[in-house]
Amino acid sequence: MAIHPKEQRLVLKYADEPGYTPSIDSYLAHGGYDMLKKAVTMEPQAIIDEVKASTLRGRGGAGFPCGLKWSFVDRKSGKPIYLICNCDESEPGTFKDRQIVHKDPHQLIEGMMISCFANNVAKAFIYIREEMPYGAKILDEAILEAKEKGFVGDNVLGSGYSCEIVVHRGAAAYICGEETGLIESLEGKRANPRIKPPYFPAVLGLYNCPTIVNNVETLCNAVHILDMGAEGFKKIGRPNNAGTRIWCVSGGVQRPGYYEVGEMTLGELVYDICGGPLPGRSIKAIIPGGSSMKILKNGERYKGKNPDGSEYDWGLEDIPLDYDGIAAAGSMSGSGGMMVLDDTVSIPAALANLMAFYSHESCGQCTPCREGSLWLKKITSRMVHGEARPEDVDLMLDVAGQIAGRTICAFGFAVAWPVQSYIAKFEDEFREYAAHLSDPNADRQAIKELACNG
């Protein structure tokens, strides 16, 4: 894929270079493993401090500061510390980790080894989603290559430090990407998320040992933080949003794909880089960070106060493309899976599609999510199959409200937020839909076709 001039590539710097292969030779030819060589000469705490100072935030979804996460790890328990690379990338609309794994696996391995060294980890896991069998194969081969060169395994680069990396293929469920569900799955059980307290991974993680779970892109950034230094890293992006991010743009744009960018606005990404909507269409809304995030409506003004007291008043295209910018607009940058909905998309039909997904992926462990997600699926499916009732809108809001914040894991929010935000932004469309569908002359076949796979 051609690199757009407005991109700022760091993690995917070489991935799309002609002739660049996943082999270790390509990686070494581009300065690969130099940072690991540097790391093993450093004090582990110095690396942690550097990552902390870089203000690197997690790229998996929640955006939690990586250095802070590392600092929570229970180092006094005497138990081994595990590091897990979360490569379950299952949030709909997200396909960035796949690029790294497929095209530059050694960068991930180097990032992991630096992180493992910093945190005194002797065994690390890459939990890769089941649907990426090729990626798992690439990783397995890459680890073998790295072992042969002494980057992984016993006595890394003669430093006396040893660490193994195990690739574990996931169990093909969305919930396997939730960190405690992932840990359960890695232990060989159903991926039912654990209750917190007491099962905070930093204290009681894998096999009840302290465990760090980081996203692929996050771990890769460890390499660049050591390379550029925390200060250099922080120069990319706005304060508290350091570093580049890989955005996965899909839906109604001319050039969907993955783009790694520094500081820019949402409009620059969608219009300049992705070419804007398809000819003759317009952008209706954008789901900024994976399907569970709240929707942003085009044409709406996003107003509020910055932390410094100044006021902002943005259109959709003005929203800063980072954690805090999108949060200020009322959503989250999540996993970077940006879905663009153009004017041909029916919001109720889109919601029905999403609810079908989430009810299918609810693990079924706790009541609100298990029953609420399927109920919402049944309501939305009924709506788009020609039997919407005017009272469904309020019922859906109630059901979503009964789920959000009352479940074991954040999946409850993932179900509730789309419902709440789609209705908040497009309530008229839902109500019109109900009215329209109660019209006996409505073209039900057309509506059903529109309803996709709900």
Add this chain to the structure above:
Amino acid sequence: MAEEKKENLITVNIDGQDLQVPAGTNMVEAVKMLGKEVPHYCYHPKLSIAGNCRMCLVEMGMPGKDRATGEPMLNEDGTPKIMWMPGPAIACGTNAAPGMHIKTNSPKAVESRESVTEFLLVNHPLDCPICDQAGECKLQEFSASHGRGYSRFIEEKNVKPKRTRLGPRVTLDDERCILCSRCVRFSQEIAKDDVLGFTDRGSYSTLTCFPGKELANNYSLNTVDICPVGALTSTDFRFKMRVWFLKESKSIDLESSVGCNTVVSSREGKVYRVTPRRNDEVNDTWMPDSGRELYKQIESEDRLSYSTVNGSQTSAVEAIKAAAEILKGEGVAIVGSGRNTVEEQFVLKQIADQVNAKGVYLVARYGDGDGILVSKDRNPNVRGALATGLISDLPAEQLSVLASQIDSGEVSTVLASKEDLVAAGLSEEQLKKVKLIVIDTHASATTKNADVAIAGLTQFEKSGSVINQQFRIQKFHKAVPGPVGSIDDLAALSAIQASLSGETFPSVVGTVWEKIAAEGNIFEGLSFKGIADTGVLLDGSAFSGLAFVEGKSLHFEPKLEAAAAE
């Protein structure tokens, strides 16, 4: 000890009321201490915390601390400022910490419970009219007390299997299952037989056995007891009786020396089921399946329903008279039983003294201990026989000493209670050599050869006490009347003793206890009424030299010297 405990107490605030609880108490239990209830399904005091039903959601807050200084934040009136969590927390997974505040009845908490109740009912079949759990169903109760009372669900409900055989004794109705995972955790943590799990996802999750496995362990029916809804049902009890008709009598499982506490449920003189009764020192809330089957002996085909003298039916009074006459002769030996109650053993001891018995025997009965709630000693009350002085050493499995006494002519009369002497090693020829009196409940080779056979009562038809492996004396109560023609074993023995001694002798448990306590043994100061429902631990140190056979089980460690002797 008491002082030490006090130091660990911390203060929490529940609905505005301060309460002292041991640190770490979970909030469901803490609220219980106030006499209130946080409704819950998945939480069980004897299982790990799952936190999946979300019924026990409450509001929770901690005293605030200034981030900069670490100083406690105070309200204007000087009280600590409580920082309430934005979302509700599960009470079962929230352990008491100093200063913790919870609200169990705030609008948010009430609304959370209503929400969960609504969710649990959307795919529930609501088939209470044909459900065995109706009347003792948590979902039914909480839907009434914590539900909104109406439904907003107009979609089609999920359909799941209605009658899955999970094992020989448990039948599953998957539609009623609320996926609380109590049964799964029980199988893993208590029964140590990990055979249950969920298949499928979300609302389609279905409880099932692992492929090729079944829920067949001897504790499988506990899953039925702890199932908060009507999903897991006892194949034996299913569709037999509505639970609200059942009379509950406190009892004890007499299949081994563990002495699980039980409840016997009966209606109109018929026992329908036996379920465990909580005793945190003995069986927690569990009992073996085997102990639940014991009630079937009441109506078994070989049940003795009348007494006989020389093979012909007679009244109990005539039989007792005949027995007393025989016992007035010389050369009497007595075979008591580890299945007798303490009271019966006490009277047998009186009789033994009265007739100057040539020997007093018990028959040992051993099986495999399962390390949980069935012990190796399958007699429930050998310790009772020791404590009453009926015997002074542990019994043997065979009555070989008695056999030689009969062969030598030293013994010419045998009084046996609740034992089949043929099963214990005597030949029918030997039985024919002696005058034989038997008090028992079921026909055996011994009763067939008896000169006097008195029809006694099963444990379900009488009251009494037994001493378990811990030297804990526990009592059970009469649940149903015995068959017409039978007589309480204790009354029969007392009447024999009265006849032999020529003095009146008490014939009911309460008054026999006055005599037992007067003996000045380890029962001193005790009365039948004084035995708590969960038993009274006696001082068994006088018997610590004996090599009891029991191994380790739930809440029981064998004494060191006994273990060494083994």
